[in-house]
Each structure stands twice: as structure tokens, then as C-alpha cells.
Amino acid sequence: MNIVFSTTRQWNPGDEFILLGCINLLHQIIGDFNPIIYNRNPQIRRSRKRDIIKAIDNFLQKDFIEKFLDNSVKERPAMDYADMVVFAGSPEWRGRRLTKLYSSIVEFNIPTLFLGLGSGTGSINIHELNLTKDEMSVLTKSGLITCRDCSNQDKENTEIIIHNLPCPALYSSNTEKKITQVKKIGLIYGTYKAVKDNNVSKDTYEYLMKTYNHIIKSYGNEYEIEFIAHYIDELTHFPTDFPNQKIKYSYDSKDYLDIYSQYDLVIGHRVHGIGISASMAIPGIMILHDSRSQTVKGFAASIVNVGSSLNSLDTLIQSKITNISNENFKLMEHKKAFQTQYLKLLSVTCNSLQI
Numbered sequence: 001m002n003i004v005f006s007t008t009r010q011w012n013p014g015d016e017f018i019l020l021g022c023i024n025l026l027h028q029i030i031g032d033f034n035p036i037i038y039n040r041n042p043q044i045r046r047s048r049k050r051d052i053i054k055a056i057d058n059f060l061q062k063d064f065i066e067k068f069l070d071n072s073v074k075e076r077p078a079m080d081y082a083d084m085v086v087f088a089g090s091p092e093w094r095g096r097r098l099t100k101l102y103s104s105i106v107e108f109n110i111p112t113l114f115l116g117l118g119s120g121t122g123s124i125n126i127h128e129l130n131l132t133k134d135e136m137s138v139l140t141k142s143g144l145i146t147c148r149d150c151s152n153q154d155k156e157n158t159e160i161i162i163h164n165l166p167c168p169a170l171y172s173s174n175t176e177k178k179i180t181q182v183k184k185i186g187l188i189y190g191t192y193k194a195v196k197d198n199n200v201s202k203d204t205y206e207y208l209m210k211t212y213n214h215i216i217k218s219y220g221n222e223y224e225i226e227f228i229a230h231y232i233d234e235l236t237h238f239p240t241d242f243p244n245q246k247i248k249y250s251y252d253s254k255d256y257l258d259i260y261s262q263y264d265l266v267i268g269h270r271v272h273g274i275g276i277s278a279s280m281a282i283p284g285i286m287i288l289h290d291s292r293s294q295t296v297k298g299f300a301a302s303i304v305n306v307g308s309s310l311n312s313l314d315t316l317i318q319s320k321i322t323n324i325s326n327e328n329f330k331l332m333e334h335k336k337a338f339q340t341q342y343l344k345l346l347s348v349t350c351n352s353l354q355i
Contacts, residue, residue: 001033001083001355004073004110006093006101011041012198013230014169014272016253018089021168021279022115025339026086029346030355036082038101039072040092042197047096079104084355089116089148089167094135102134111353112138113346114145116167118295144349146342149294163345166298166338169275173257176281176335179264179328182321184224186260186277187212188268189247194233200269204289207306208269209241211287214310215267216245219317228259230270265320274301281331283320285313300334 005022008015023035039045068074085105087093093114094102105112131139139145140160148167189212192205200208216225227247229235238247248259256276260266266277267285271292274284278299286296289306296303302320304313320327 001030002036002081003030003033004036004038004079004082004085004101006038006040006085006087006098007090008041009037009039009072010251011043013253013256014270014275015040015088015090017169017172017256017272017276017279018116018167020254021171022086022088024171024174025115025168025342025346028343029350033083037072038085038098039070040090040097041070042097044070044072045097073101073104075100078108079110080108082108082110084353085110085112087112087114087117089118089169091118093117094129094131099132099134102132102138105138106134111355112142113349114139114142116146116148116165116169117150117162118167118292119147119149143353144345146345148298149292163341165341167272167275167295168342169272170279170299170335171339171342172276173261173279176279176332177261177328179282180325182223182264182324184226184263185215185219186263186266186268187215187225187227188266188270188273189227189229189234189238189241190269191234191237191241193237194231198231198233200289204269204287204306207289208287211310211313212242214313215317216242218314226263228256228266228268228273230256230273264324265317267317271295271299275299278331279335281328281335283324283327283331285316285320298338300331 005019007019073079085101104110145160146163146165150162150164190200190205190208192199192202219225227238227242227245229238229247229249235249250256250259260277260282261280263282265283266274268274269287269289274286274296277284278301284299284301286301286303287306288303293303302316304316
């Protein structure tokens with residue numbers, strides 16, 4: 001089988017953690033298949049209505065030389081090779097960047113799954129989303145839709161059924177780590193100086209700086225502490241912010257399974273850094289700076305809001321450290337329980353689609 005996954009590659013590792021979770025779940029139902037990506041990386045696919053670069057590219061293609069060189073679904077060739085399309089999480093599951101994908105699904109009547117959609121609002125109201133004709137058609141015919149943050153499903157959604165399940169990043173790792181005591185703590189670094197959509201606000205950055213310096217001072221003598229970066233811009237600014245500290249980074253998203261596995265407790269602002277940790281049964285504390293609290297609850301993480309007192313953070317950290325073995329076990333059970341639900345839904349859906 002050829003399965004096309006809507007994701008980003010070499011942009012946000014979190015998207016690739018979700019992709020890995022989707023692939024791991026589907027392997028248990030379908031077995032072997034060819035994973036193909038529809039790459040939404042903004043460097044590869046631009047979403048502007050009037051894009052001069054795309055206009056020049058289209059003009060140059062009059063000689064039929066393919067100008068889209070990324071190793072992913074291309075703009076011109078037909079997508080008739082696809083047996084199924086999987087929208088792998090993310091709030092970006094519609095819009096201009098996905099025009100080619102939706103039109104191809106409609107053209108070739110390709111079965112679809114939406115796994116771990118992000119709404120950002122707590123519900124998906126298809127009547128308020130200004131969906132295109134193709135988007136509406138695909139969504140209403142989809143074999144399965146799960147949402148990672150839809151605690152209050154819109155009552156007007158009579159055309160579709162949405163299942164509220166954790167983000168598939170919870171299944172990015174096929175193995176779990178047994179933790180009996182905290183030896184090493186991972187802190188997820190972020191800065192407002194990185195590029196848009198891979199940065200944080202200045203207020204969040206200042207809170208991270210205050211919080212991380214406090215953690216280093218309060219816990220650094222007893223526990224080994226390291227930082228994790230998800231985006232290359234962060235490597236430029238980290239030495240100035242934390243000159244005597246160590247930071248881990250890789251261009252390859254799969255390396256983060258090894259990186260995060262080294263820690264017994266993870267603290268930070270990146271939802272899917274907490275998610276890949278949870279997949280390995282490593283407890284997390286999310287420093288919440290946006291509206292994605294429901295997503296983090298799917299990872300059974302504790303939450304500290306930007307601006308919370310350091311005393312409340314200390315109380316939470318100390319509780320995690322004291323009860324780490326129990327927290328570790330509860331995460332294993334949490335992951336197992338929702339995996340059962342995922343696999344049941346996927347099995348029923350794939351059978352009905354004759355896949």
C-alpha cells in the first residue's frame with residue numbers, strides 16, 4: 001500500500017513526532033506499507049494567494065521541467081498512486097497549502113483518515129470554518145476523524161463524527177522507560193528571537209528564563225540538568241542565555257527518541273516535547289503559553305501557566321520527583337488504555353474501507 005501522510009518535514013519536529021505515532025498505530029492494523037509525505041513545510045509549500053515565486057515557477061514549467069524537487073508529493077504529477085491519505089494531526093489540516101492534496105483525494109476518490117486534529121478552540125465547527133467544496137467533501141466522507149483538543153464537540157456537527165482522543169504523538173515510541181528515581185531533568189529551550197511559528201512571545205521567553213534559572217539554582221546540585229532545542233535558531237541564542245549549560249539538538253526528528261529517553265522528568269513549553277516524552281512514559285510539566293491545554297492533558301502532563309509563581313512550580317516539581325515511580329506507571333497505563341481505543345477504531349475503519 002501507498003499511504004500519503006500530511007505533515008511537515010524539517011520544519012517542526014513535533015509534527016514528525018505525530019507522524020511517527022500515526023505510522024506506528026497503522027502498522028499494527030495494516031502491517032507493511034509505503035509511507036509517502038505531503039510536505040507542508042512553508043519553505044516547500046507557500047500559502048500566499050499571490051506568490052511571485054510560485055508564479056515564476058509555473059512560468060518556467062512551460063518546458064515541462066519539474067521545478068518541485070522535494071522528495072514528497074509534487075504539484076503537477078497525478079496522485080493516482082495513493083491508496084489512502086492520513087492527515088497526521090496539527091491545526092493545519094485545511095487551507096491553501098493543502099489545495100493539491102484535497103483536489104487529488106476528490107479526483108481519485110482516495111480514502112482518508114484524520115488523526116489527532118488540532119482545533120485550537122476546543123471544538124471543530126465545520127459551519128464556521130469557511131471550508132472549500134473539496135475540503136467539505138473529504139471531511140464528511142472520511143473514514144475516521146479524531147481530535148486531540150475537542151473536549152466540547154460542536155452540537156451542530158451532524159455530518160461528521162469526531163472522536164476525542166490524545167494526539168498520536170503519544171505513540172511516537174514503541175517502548176517505555178521504567179523510572180524509579182529522578183536522576184536527570186530535561187528543560188525545553190525556547191526564544192522569541194527564532195523564526196515565526198518556531199518562537200515564543202517575549203513574555204513567555206522571560207518567564208522561561210526566570211523559571212529555568214531558578215530550576216538550575218534549586219535543583220542543579222542534586223540532579224543533572226540539560227536543555228533540548230527543537231529548532232536551529234535556538235542554537236544561536238542559547239549560549240548567551242545559558243553560557244555554562246548543555247543543549248541537545250538534532251536535524252533528524254527520530255533522534256529525539258534517544259534524546260528525550262535520557263531524562264526522567266521533562267519541563268518545557270513545547271507540547272510535543274512533552275508528548276514524545278509521555279510516549280516513553282517520562283512524566284512532563286508543561287509551561288502553558290497558548291490554548292493547547294487539552295492537547296497536553298492527552299499526554300497526562302501537569303500544567304504551569306506562564307506567570308505562575310515559582311513556589312507553585314517548586315511544589316509541582318517536588319511532587320513529581322517524590323512520586324516519579326507512580327507517575328511513570330500511570331503514564332504506561334494511560335498510553336495502553338487509549339491505544340486500545342485507537343486500534344479498535346482503526347481496525348473497524350480499515351475493514352469498512354477494505355484496506
